[in-house]
Amino acid sequence: MRRRSIYIQLFTVTMALFLVSFIITGTLLFSFMGTYLTSRHEKELDNIARQVVNITVYIASTNGQLTAEAYRLNINAVAQSTDTEIFVLDEKGELVTTSIENFDDKIKEEYTQDILEGNGATYRGSLGGIFKGEVLTVARPIKYMGSVVGGVLVSIPTPEVTRMRIEVLKIFVFNVAFVAVFVAIFVYLISKRITKPLSELTSAAKSIAGGDFKRRVNIDTENEFSELGDTFNNMADSIEQLENMRSSFIANVSHDLRTPMTTIIGFVEGIMDGTIPEEKRQWYLSIVLDESRRLSRIVTDLLDLSKLEQGSFNIEPREFDINELMRLSIIKFEKRITEKNISLTVGFETENMRVDADKDAIQRVITNLFDNAIKFTPEGGFIDVNTGVKDGSAYVSIQNSGLGIEKKDLMHIFDRFYKSDKSRSLDKNGAGLGLYIVKSIIQAHGERVWAESEPGEFTRFSFTLARANEKKKNDDKKLIEEV
Numbered sequence: 001m002r003r004r005s006i007y008i009q010l011f012t013v014t015m016a017l018f019l020v021s022f023i024i025t026g027t028l029l030f031s032f033m034g035t036y037l038t039s040r041h042e043k044e045l046d047n048i049a050r051q052v053v054n055i056t057v058y059i060a061s062t063n064g065q066l067t068a069e070a071y072r073l074n075i076n077a078v079a080q081s082t083d084t085e086i087f088v089l090d091e092k093g094e095l096v097t098t099s100i101e102n103f104d105d106k107i108k109e110e111y112t113q114d115i116l117e118g119n120g121a122t123y124r125g126s127l128g129g130i131f132k133g134e135v136l137t138v139a140r141p142i143k144y145m146g147s148v149v150g151g152v153l154v155s156i157p158t159p160e161v162t163r164m165r166i167e168v169l170k171i172f173v174f175n176v177a178f179v180a181v182f183v184a185i186f187v188y189l190i191s192k193r194i195t196k197p198l199s200e201l202t203s204a205a206k207s208i209a210g211g212d213f214k215r216r217v218n219i220d221t222e223n224e225f226s227e228l229g230d231t232f233n234n235m236a237d238s239i240e241q242l243e244n245m246r247s248s249f250i251a252n253v254s255h256d257l258r259t260p261m262t263t264i265i266g267f268v269e270g271i272m273d274g275t276i277p278e279e280k281r282q283w284y285l286s287i288v289l290d291e292s293r294r295l296s297r298i299v300t301d302l303l304d305l306s307k308l309e310q311g312s313f314n315i316e317p318r319e320f321d322i323n324e325l326m327r328l329s330i331i332k333f334e335k336r337i338t339e340k341n342i343s344l345t346v347g348f349e350t351e352n353m354r355v356d357a358d359k360d361a362i363q364r365v366i367t368n369l370f371d372n373a374i375k376f377t378p379e380g381g382f383i384d385v386n387t388g389v390k391d392g393s394a395y396v397s398i399q400n401s402g403l404g405i406e407k408k409d410l411m412h413i414f415d416r417f418y419k420s421d422k423s424r425s426l427d428k429n430g431a432g433l434g435l436y437i438v439k440s441i442i443q444a445h446g447e448r449v450w451a452e453s454e455p456g457e458f459t460r461f462s463f464t465l466a467r468a469n470e471k472k473k474n475d476d477k478k479l480i481e482e483v
Helices: 006-061 068-082 109-116 159-209 224-272 278-310 322-332 334-339 359-376 434-444 468-482
Strands: 085-090 095-098 121-125 135-144 147-157 318-321 343-348 354-357 382-390 393-401 449-454 458-465
Touching (some): 006 085, 006 135, 006 159, 068 085, 068 095, 085 109, 109 121, 109 135, 109 147, 159 224, 224 278, 278 434, 318 322, 322 334, 322 343, 322 354, 322 359, 322 382, 322 393, 354 458, 354 468, 359 393, 359 434, 359 458, 434 449, 434 458
Parallel strands (some): 343 382
Antiparallel strands (some): 085 095, 085 147, 121 135, 318 354, 382 393
16 A cells, blocks of 8 residues: 655645635635625715715705706716716606716616605616616715705726726735745645654664664654654664563573583483493482473473463462571572572561462572572672561562672663673573563562662662561451442
């Protein structure tokens, strides 16, 4: 499907609205102008008719001292000066004089009746065939000493009105054409200003879709497009970071899977072909078992990641003692703690700390945090474990000495596939999923987890859980409110 450019759409819509608006305005203007000009001509003709009436009354008051020829010349002078035609009638409707030369027709009764009855009137038409075209005629009675002694009809061709309307319309159309050109240029400039950042965004989006994750846009306008550009760049940064983490994850997982598999295959082949003496087989089999468990952990992390992304990771909360779970975890890691000569300090605010959570999932959280703490604690270092109550919730913290985490890494430490130890000198067994799974499990419980670190000194991971009794109180309160 062929798409029209924004310029064409803007130009079409704007010009359509522009033309419709001006057509309506022009039609109204033409109509109002005709009404206005007609009204103005009526007033002018009425003034002329009154002028003729005054002249006639004046002559009548002089007892005929002014000859008929002089009267006719006065009437002709008024007609010529006003570009009108004038008819003067007597009290019987007979023509006394007119500005039209050699005119001897009779004015039809329908145009004389009103003025002979003493009323004024306005007519449009040919005045009973006297004129070839349409004229505007104003009729006024001549009254002398309280009696109607005749009447005056003053006519002007209506083409004069039409001509003025057309002249005004020409000026209007010229202005419309000028404004239309201006509008077209304006729409072109505006559309270019709009489409330029959009084109840049489109080009950048295509580049990113094609694999160029370093492409960014530079939109310097002070409007929504600038904000859109910043948002696009932030999105591109996230995509690039995610792609880098994905690539790193693939490399890490490939390495993490290949290394134990190579070890397992090598040792099993050595046992089967007799290369490994019988007295050492038990030792090598223990290595095979450790590597198999390592593979199992990686596969479990990948399966959990899949469940988390698909939204099928469900928790089943139940009441248990978090302190007891911490004690069992310490026993589980006792051997590794002893081997590294780590000083372990445990601080429980209360003997028992009942929480409401998924015990297996929280076991996974504690295992991952303990595993990290032991892994990154140097020989002879320390690990501090604490539980207590904070802001009405149970909290657990595991702190270890060591290199710590840089501030730039701390903000990404819970991202999936993220590993702050790029050299793999310390974290050789992880795929960058452990802390992401920890965060996802805690958030699934509606709680929070956070990390604190001082580079070169310590790292501390903490999380909260709902206390069992507090949850029961909240549930009872909600039940009461519902009732």
